[in-house]
Amino acid sequence: MKHVHFSDVEGSPVEEGAEGVAFRMLIGPEDGAANFYMRNFEIAPGGHTPLHEHAWEHEVFVHSGSGRVNTASGPEPISAGDVVFVPGGQTHQFENTGSEPLQIICLVPAESG
């Protein structure tokens, strides 16, 4: 069993198309996860993930902060406790419009990337 506080996992900056975003792999292949991976994105105030789309899905849980998810049909406000399912092929971006870090858990299938 692995047990860790998300903030104790070392983060690394997300580059292409992102601004003010730190990525943490919380449960991944190195832990023996075979089917799907749990990652955390910490988005600084004013920051955002890339606006993009890809073949695989996202299962997202917002655990702290507030902002919006931007999609082809416009933005939707998000805050702690929100759940977002982005099916494969849909354009999406997570943006921090608040004054504290926006923290989201984002899970992807192992065959992503």
Place this chain on the structure above:
Amino acid sequence: MKHVHFSDVEGSPVEEGAEGVAFRMLIGPEDGAANFYMRNFEIAPGGHTPLHEHAWEHEVFVHSGSGRVNTASGPEPISAGDVVFVPGGQTHQFENTGSEPLQIICLVPAESG
């Protein structure tokens, strides 16, 4: 895209071996999720999930409250922000030892159950 606050999803009681636990399917087969599912377990003070094991893994994120995860090697305290990976085949139980609801996100592969 699906977007909902976790608490707006209707809960149902967990029976066998559990006490004071409400289950919510947040992202599941009805949403088109094909690879893995996101569920929420709300555990009342003094409550617990079943002490059990099964072939599939759990990827857990504690988003509110405090308690412990009980395993074959003993209990470990958990609180908001904690990540727990329970590989398939390992005995586990989540228990609320605090005074407010313990809320955990628990993901499983689609082929579970």
